[in-house]
Amino acid sequence: MREIADRALDTAVRGGAAYADVRVVRRAEESVTVRTGRVESIASEESEGVGVRVFAYGAWGFAATHGYDADAVDAAAAEAVRQAKAAAPALRHRVTLAERPRAQGTYATPVKEDPFALPLEAKVADLLAADAALAGPGVVATVSTYGAQREWKTFAATDGSLTEQVFTHVGAGVEAHAVHGNEHQRRSYPEARGGRWGQAGYEFVRELDLAGNAARCAEEAVALLSAPPCPDGPATVVIDPSQLYLQIHESCGHATELDRVFGAEASYAGTSFLTADLLGSGFRYGSDLVTLVADATVPGGPGSFGWDDEGVAAQRTTLVENGVLTGFLTSRDTAPRIGGPSGGTVRAESWNRLPLVRMTNVNLVPVPGMSLPDIVADTDDGLYLDTNRSWSIDDRRWNFQFGTEIAYEIKGGRLGRILKNPVYSGVTPEFWRSCDAVADESSYVMYGNPNCAKGLPPQCVQVGHGCSGARFRGVRMGR
Structure with a gap:
């Protein structure tokens, strides 16, 4: 891999590149899905190749090849320089x-039990056992899923940089579905749409204890069919980490991507209500209790690494401190526009994709003083929202609407009856300013999103969000 990288860099420099970097990447994936007692799918795939990025004539150029021979590598490097030269006249800023x-x-993910070395039969058996535990009266369909990804990456650059990294991610989850007439209810564990992911080995899946949590999912899915609907109107809500992590992802993580702020995503996923001049202005993103950090150094974090795809070392960057905007997710070419160094938040989905500004692990920092049960006990009248069911947010990350699988009524500081079809909405800074309690570390959980999409063509990467649960006042409930 080093020889391939060196050749690509030499060709790029000879072609006129002022700077060049190269990623030689091999990626393996596998997945298993069990649906209602039967194995629905088993899939595996591998991909490998070389991505060459150059800075020439004041612009970026990128090209890739799945061939490792000298001609293919030379052609990719030359094409990257050609693209940079073609793009330079159209640049709006230097x-x-x-x-x-x-x-x-x-860098390598610490792995206790290699998911790719474990026999397929064992992984299928674990899913079948979890799926069987979901079955029960009133449950019409069940889904149990498992997935694993491994990536070997060599990065080299013309400044003498050379890193080698190996990443391993795994995820799993279960779902129970109940239907009565035209109504459908779902309960998931530990998270919907593929479960919870982490950067670890198969020990992560075992620790989730899918089979041990399946019966509760099944019972609640059935119970939701006859539960009263969640009331509309303003309410005090306590949001469980299983929903709060996605709130952070959509209304904080994407909003603070600096390339989005500068309009780079406008043709696909939108822009941001934030502007660069808000940095240092004291702009209040949330209440004093809200501190958000982008931290690629968290052990086991889905978005952790040793170096990003620009060779910038993993770091912890504060985005919002005590409610005030203090930073953005940045790259080597966006950071100078706000007068700072790169925050090390650039990654690509694969060898044939251009690296982009991406979330790492964007986390809501726990606040000492109250546990999540303490916050519930401190709430006289409210709702406890658990597990995301749906989401929608505008292209500026301003107006949003989220639905959760279940709500629990809070009366006199106690969780009461379950309520179905809860939906809440709001405006991002108003919502985060209404936060009047953040739980301590005792309920802190790191959730992973393996399908965070961005760019054209779309790229999906692993990102993480750690949080402990929080309370918000005056939240709009109902569609």
Whole structure:
């Protein structure tokens, strides 16, 4: 891989590149789905190739090849330079790259039980057992899923940088579905749409204890069919980490991507209500209790790494501190526009995709003083919202609407009857300013999103969100 990287860099420099970097990547994936007692699908795939990025004539160029022979690598490097030269006349502003130390070293996900070495029969058996535990009176369909990803990545650059990294991600989850007439209810564990993901080995799946949590999912799915609807109108809501992590993802993570702020996503996923001049202005994103950090150094975080795809070392960057906007997710070419170094938040889905500004692990920092049960006990009249069911947010990350699978009524500081079809909506800064309690570390959970999409063509990468639950006042409930 080093020889391939060196050849690509030499060809790019000879072609006129002022700077070049190359990623040699091999990726393996596998997945298993069990549906209502039967194995529905087993899939595996591998992909490998070389991505060459150059900075030439004041612009970026990128090209990739799945061939490792000299001609293919030379052609990709030459094509990247050609693209940079073609793009340069159309640039709206002069591109400057933030300096960084030379990247050197290795990184590997700590793995206790290799998911790719474990026999397929064992993984299928675990899913079948979890799926069987979902079955019960009133349950019409069940789904149990497992997935694993591994990526070997060599990064090299013309400044002498050279890193080698190996990432392993796994995820799993279960769902119970109940139907009566035209009504359908679903309960999931530990999270909907493929379960919860982490950067770890198969031990992560075992720790989830899918079979041990399946019966509760089934019972609640059936109970929701006859539960009263969640009331409309303003309410005090306590949001469980299983929903709050997605709220952070959509209304905070994407909003603070600096390339989005500058309009780079306008043709696909939109822009942001934030502007660069709000940095340092004291703009209040949330209440004093709200501190958000982008942290690629968290052990086991789905968005953790040693170095990003620009060779910038993993770091912890504060985005919002005590409610005030203090930072953005940045790259080497966006950071200089706000007068700072890169925050090390650039990644690509694969060898044949251009690296983009991406979330790492964007986390809501726990606040000492109250546990999540304490917050419930401190709430006289409210709703406890659990597990995301649906979401919608505008292209500026301003107006949003979320639905959860279940709500629990809070009366006199106690969780009461279950309520179905809860939906809440709001405006991002107004919502986060209404936060009057954030739980302590005792309920802190790191959730993973393996399908965070961005760019054209769309790229999906692993990102993480840690949170402990929080309370918000005057939230609009109902559609």
